[in-house]
Amino acid sequence: MALLAPGAAPLVTKLCDPTSAWSGWVSVDGQPVEIYQVEHKDRNSTCYIEARDDKEFVVHFGPRFAGGTDLAVYAAIDGSSVGGVSLSRTRGNLPHKFKGARVSSTAICPFQFAHIALTDDADEACQTESVVKNLGTIQLEVYRTRILGNVPNRERYDSVKQPVVDEKSKKATMSHSTAYGAAKTSVSSGQTTLVDWIDGLGSPFWTLEFKYRSRALLELEGIVKPVVEPSPPPANARATSASPSTSGSNAAELKGKGQKRKAAIISLSDSDYDDQDDLRAKVARLEAEVGQLRGGGAGGVKREKEDVKPEVEGERIGKTSKDEKGRTVIDLLDEDDE
Template sequence: MSLNQLGLEFAVLVDGEPLVPHGVQSQVDGTVSAYVASSVGKQFSLTLQNNTGLPLAAWVYMDGRFMSGVVVRPGTRGEMKGVPISSQHCRPFQFSALKLTDNDDVVQSSAIDVNQIGLLEVKMFRISPYMTKAEDVKPRQIAEINGVPERSKKLGSHSVTLGESQIHQTTYHCNVEYLDPKHAPFMKFRVQYQSEDMLKARGIIEMSAKEKCQEELGISGQKRKRSHAEGSNDTSHSSKRQASSSTKAIKAERLHSPSRVSSSEPSVDFIDLTQSNTTTRSSSRRRIANSADDDVIDLTDEPCKVERPGSPIRVPPSLNDDVIDLTDD
């Protein structure tokens, strides 16, 4: 399936078949945009069918990098499989997993714009039908994407790399005269590529009924597991507090007179609800961290006194001046 604009058809081919465009939009400035599903390791090519009746030149950009220019004469179909490195050889285009690095100071070539990664763009210009042969054309050097910082939020993204050199149809280079200003092309095609799973997660590709059911079951199962884990933690910490309180009471009875029971300080608990949704209890103070602005809402409970029953041991008045040892043997 191709994108069409003013008699020009554009498609991205994998294994000789065009990728299905999703979310196609056309704008008044002659720009057509869409999404396609890319697969890591797959080589691809671009095709242009010129039914406009005009000679056109195409500038091809991938991930913000200029790859090459192509002339498409009226009534012909042009295919671009890679970057020419000689008159009969080229390095094919290939979808690859984008490399991420935890080094925020990684230095990229000035030709790499992180915001353009994942974008195929073709700018079309009207040209004069008269062309001249270009001499001594040198192979174009394409900047490589060695990695982008994790903070760039490109996790799971793909990029375009160049495969090993392979034989290609003979390439001829020529000089052309542009009829459109270079800052205002005749038309543009902008195709963003991502994995099919990511496009489905973004709602660009509609999920099947089976996939929707599986997703809902997965979310429901995660909620149940999280709820069960939180309940287990609550029970465990509650038991530990009760055991700790009982131990303190026994020690207090041993250290002080049997006619007095000391009251311990109230324990301090808090629940820290961070972005990872983990739950820990060590105090009665509850803090909720807002993931948007990191403000903390303090829901501290007012401290309450712990009333403990009196000791069941009664000491006769005649023994008030004696020391009674209640320590276990």
């Protein structure tokens, strides 16, 4: 986790309902991730988080047991249920972790952020409406119940896999979906809780929802501020700081490394957002540039197609700003030659 500068506001990592009766958060490498743009509407609390490429994540739920009822909490990822837990009001405020999708009584497959999987084959694409509609989301559905007791577990387990989406139906504002890592040992209790439902199944009392996107998309949508990387010192400053023993040829070499070419500018006007295909192309290009600069991949993963490497050479993202016409302007500053 990044260290905060002195006087900086603490990171907000927990998503709560308006009364703070329940909270949820997502962790990567054992650390909770920051949440952005929290909203509450129609028994839903929503926020955005950054999807970190190929990283496993864990979903947490923290109850307060307001109202004195027991709870049933179901986790749904990309519109598919991946686990549930019954929490007794006598249990206190102990949080519960959803570490992965259970595939047997002794194993789970951990959740993993992955670039969205696309296909141009309509027959191969996922047709489940709830999955297509909720792609890129992590939901915690909270139900009020009364626990009656425990019975032996007779649940059947299905295999899990990352959904494959028709590239024609994929939204331009989508970047990632969830894949599942190799199975890990996790032994089930063998018991299922029998409950009396206060809220009907399928109509949760409250839902906590995390919308996960790439950093590039979060910046493009104005959800997070662009990361401004520090500029290298001017060439003459570096030459001045060189030791007196530096030879003339070495000094010339240092000066040459400090030179910059003219900054390239990408301007995205409001009219650019009218066409989804055009926006998809812009998003893909921006993600490719960010991915190359940060040493990672970008864009969706298309099945049975060769990846096309973006034609971007040595560009560094400087900053994003608004010009006088309300357009988003992204300065791309060339890196120093090595």
